[in-house]
Structure formats: structure tokens, C-alpha cells
Amino acid sequence: MKNIKIQKLSQCHAEEIANEWKYEGIYKFYDATEDAEDYQELISQELRGERYFEVLSEDQLIGFFVVNDSIPKVLDYGLGMKPELTGHGNGKIFIQKTIQYILENYDVEKITLSVALFNKRAIKCYEKCGFIKEKEFTMETNGLYIALLKCIESVESYNKDSSEEQNDLFIKTL
Template structure:
């Protein structure tokens, strides 16, 4: 069954923010871990039409954000439900997201940023065809972390 992307509802945002908790170092991705991220994620105006719930067989399995950052360049952010991570589903999920972005927005390039410790995600991104651009430091979750900026040429 195919993935379905729909504008995220307030109920879905609250469920993800308050009930999705990742294990170990991946708890970095818990939305409640950063007050600013939590506030933005829960604010319908901030989410606007750029945050999508991803469903498979009418069950929410992840989320995908899409934001235009330059002429025909779109930046994405994504997350899978914690109980679905780490067992090989990421490649299919990411490919579905790329297909969605390409069909809806027809970008020239898709970019994303990922914490450099997240080798599991970086491996999937590279396998799909994302290329490393640069690293940068960002203040988040009460500390400063290194991130890798990547690009996918459509």
C-alpha cells in the first residue's frame, strides 16, 4: 500500500509531540526536548501548509516538512514513528517523501540537514542519492551540535 501525505492536523501534531519518544542518543529527536521546536511544531500557523502527516493504511507512520528556501530549492525535514525506526524502513519512507516533493513542488534540488552523530540516517540519505554539502554548528536542545547539510539533485 502506498504512502499518503496530508496536511498535518493539530491532533496529529500533539500526538507526535507528546507521545513519540526515541531511545538512546536518538532522544535528541524528541520534539518535547526543545521548547522552541515544540512551540513551532504545535503552532498551526507556523506549520501552515508545510508540515505533512505521512500515513500508510490510514495509520500515521511519520511526518515530512517541506519548505521553499530558494528558487526551486526545497528543504525537507522528516521523522518516522519511533517504533518503526532502525529496521530498514527508512529507505522506502524517504523515497516516498522524495516522490511526493517532486510531484507536488517540481524542485531542481532538495536539501536537508541531519545531526552528524545520526549515522543511520546519513547512510539512508546517501543511499537514495543525497550528497554532502557542508557541516555547520547549531544551537539546539540546550547545547551546540554539528549538522551535515545534504543535497539531492532532481
């Protein structure tokens, strides 16, 4: 991933993600078409508001993320990578770049995310990026009750000039 650029999610890219991104096997759960409410939020500019962002590498769409900052100093974060890029070691740099953007643009002390318990690959990546497992919970989504894991990270310090090697340290637990 080179020349990463993050900007507001365009309608064209929202429709591509919603209609064309299809994940294999158990990861099909993450297809936007699997949940009508998620699908509508993704394709409707009005419902997306200012919360959705696209991530480009060499001007090609590689992923997106969504933020919810309704709780002061806490930002809940969701993300998705282009299906063919998952499972190949791209997650860590993707997460680091998106969190760097969040820290530069939002006043936060904690970043949270939720992940399906079956997604061991993502959980491992989140842990490598400094997230800590907080609690397990169940919620109805995609017409199913699914076990989820809530992960949390407290932001203590961040040096935006740090080298890529030091990026593992930009999120620290208080």
C-alpha cells in the same frame, strides 16, 4: 509500509508527534519536547502553516515531513518517523515516497536536508536515497551546540511511473 498516503499534518497527529513520540538513547535529541521552539512550531497550526505533512500507511500515522521552499528551485526538507519504525529498514521507502510527493507538488531542482553527525543510521539511509554530503556545520539547537551535516541532491529527472526497483534512480546528481 503499504498504501502510503500523504496529506497536510492534522492537529491531532501534530500533538501525537509532539507529545508521544519518544526516541531511545542518543536519538532522544529528536523528541519534540527537547526543543521549546520546535515543539511550539509543531503543535501550533498557525506556525506550521502549509509546510508540514503527515505520512500514513494503512491509515496509521508512520511519519511526517516539513518543507521550506523560500529559496527558488531549492527545497529544504526535514522528516521524522514513528520511533518504533526506525532502525528496521523502513527509511528508504519512506524517503522515496516523501520525495516523490515533493517532486509532484513543488517546482524544485535541489532538495537539501540537515542531519546530526551522530545519526550514522540516517546518513547511511540518505546516501542510499541519492543524497550527497555537502558540508558540516555547527548550530545551537535543543540548548546544545551540535555538529550537523548538510546533504544536497540535485533533481535531474524523475519518472513517477517507475517501478519500486527503479526508485533508487529517481533522484540524480547533475
